[in-house]
Amino acid sequence: MSQINTEQGLVISGLSTGYRKRNIIQHISLPPLEAGGVYSLIGPNAAGKSTLMRALAGLQSAKGSVSLNGFELIGKPLADWARRVTYMPQTLPQGVSLNVLESVVSALRASPMEGDLSSQDIKQYAVSVLERVGIVDLALRNLGHLSGGQRQLVSLAQVLARNPKVLLLDEPISALDLKHQFRVMRLVQELARERSMIVLVVLHDLSVAARWSDGIMMLAKGAVVATGSPAEAITPATLGQVYGVQARVGHCEQGHMQVMIDDEL
Template identity: 70%
Template sequence: MKQHGALQVRGLATGYRERQIIQGLDLPDLRAGEVHSLVGPNAAGKSTLMRALAGLQPARGSVRLGGEELVGLPLAEHARRVTYMPQTLPQGVALSVLESVLGALQASSTGHPGGDSHAAAQRRAVAVLERVGILRLAMEGLDHLSGGQRQLVSLAQALVREPHVLLLDEPISALDLQHQLRVMRLVQELARERGMIAIMVLHDLQIAARWSDGIVMLAQGAVVSTGAPAEAITPASLAQVYGVQARVEHCSGGGLQIMVDDVL
């Protein structure tokens, strides 16, 4: 397993024009091989935080990966280390699934220059499509795919780059339950295998608790609770962040069971 060092976020501030969404945010150290989920209500700042970590919008503070400062790096250099999967693929792209994954690989430093031949790049792209479970769609046009299929293609585009840090913004929102669990298992497996840090925005707290090493619960651009799922997801944090009265219990399989009784 490759080791790329921890991701350390300290005093991060970011927003849009005159509006600060996140101010002075700290995260616990996120370590290689781990999966972490950002949870919280709409407009909590989750997607804004992800875009700042990806270098896609200006930020102040410190984001260090293995001791290297990422804030202020040119976008191309930043993208060599951190790959971001947005909520949806762009519309109107006249490419096949395989071509889109090859394009993602070739746009990254792991593909060109100085590395894979075209044949080797194709093998990598095919291997990722097979791992994600969509090899049968390789020659389909992106504009002919369902929303869930497009989401899986977007995941393949991110994974083929083999980033140090993988940022997934709602990667399972358009998927049925079986494919949700497949994606979560795949991300966990690849994080362990590659020594990759995976950070996901999720709305389903049960899934986040089951598949994450750590939870970061956000509200109004600030961290409310963080830690292992059982430490971060509590009746008190659910009341504060979501405004609900809830019970959090351990099920027979060892995971968390979250039962919402009422709205506060």
Template identity: 35%
Template sequence: MREHGAGGEVRTYEASGPGAVEPGASGPGGVTPGASRLVARALTLAYEDRTVVDGLDLAVPDGRVSVIVGPNACGKSTTLRALGRLLRPKGGSVLLDGAELAKIPTRRIARAIGLLPQSPSAPEAITVADLVARGRQPHQRWWQQWSDDDERAVTDAMARTDVTALADRPVDELSGGQRQRVWIAMALAQETELLLLDEPTTFLDIAHQVEVLDLVRRLNHERARTVVIVLHDLNQAARYADHLIAMKAGRIVAEGPPGEVVTAELVREVFGLAAVVIPDPVTGSPLVVPGMPYRPESGF
């Protein structure tokens, strides 16, 4: 695999066993960095005859927040769908705990991996509380349809996403931002150890974007959740990621700590954007400042 070094160079490191070993201290919840339950090997993904991702290798660091960034149509969301078994690989494989995802029973996957896709759809007239409760289905059996644990998980998820007051409202009557928070609540109620989120800040104003990403960080640190997020906002990605993955044209261009990955050279290579990268005055993470905007000449 490749990661962008502090001086802008690309360096390689070898995968060991099911995942790549990444140096560093112990992560949240005592998770050892470098361990990877979720791994993609030589992954090729396509829609009919159009290849979107080609020969991708990725080891998701356990106990960390990984963020995938890149230009439109580079394969970010497609990769996330494959990691959640929503898309069957054309070549290569996705492994969970060393076993091919395609060969693992659906219920077991649903208890291990929670996935919030980019454009989820809800049944007509379903209420907020009922939709969030569907996140508990993988934990239920025919002889035990609802438990105190289910009730606690749903209540906690709705409180954390600030949708408790909407519990009896039909989902299709909510604003886009409210619906997005309800979907996130359903994913949280699933209480999986791995959480995949595709553009979770879509439709949210800046205050709720920060709340959602702060929530993701709290879940990671307080409950040792492994999280993979697709984001368009490079500055938000740099601020919230432990591990940043930059993609272009279906391949990983660079990956590693944001402070090493996000450079002016990387932004130019991946996004075709001239920019200056400075320290964020609040967090110290990389902050991308685009070049001079267009200004009409005087007299026009």
């Protein structure tokens, strides 16, 4: 990851957070995350990835520093976070009786767009987001009648509609088939570039993370083990240390990184 002015981008320094007086994340510091970049947070189960994401969204208390373009977020009201950072959890809430279009419109009203927009303008914008995500055909379907993968795509549309400066995605492709995994990751990268967003995404598929990410952050037991480009962070040594596997890292004919697991350690 390239070096940038710490007054720009998202800068995380000395961050600690957890539950019931037990720290899960302890004094984490990361290289600055640049606008327009896609960064993947990887690591085994219980590494602290989702806990870190919630702290970066302002949804749980944390100590240390989270600064966006020089504006310190730690200690600020949730409204200050919400204007800048949008978080997509692993699953949508259950029991919501809205259709897909209504849910995206509701997300927009919760984080108003610039300008004095009419209800029709908001609805048209919501439809355009559904088209971009590729699910406009689901617009009138009730959320409760969708598959897990469809609900995941709707959740993505909701957060993209809010056009945040920082987009946090917690396992956004876990319920998707291969085609839709590819579509979502390509879309996320395109929008990061177009809108100068900072995107931080939790992924388990290391080859997917390597292909679509400008930078990788590998966590284990609440601590940062490796950061850098995919080639710098995802190595046989770090995979052995963090995941406990004997692995090889190679590249396909098109140059994309591939991770092959040979055995446990």
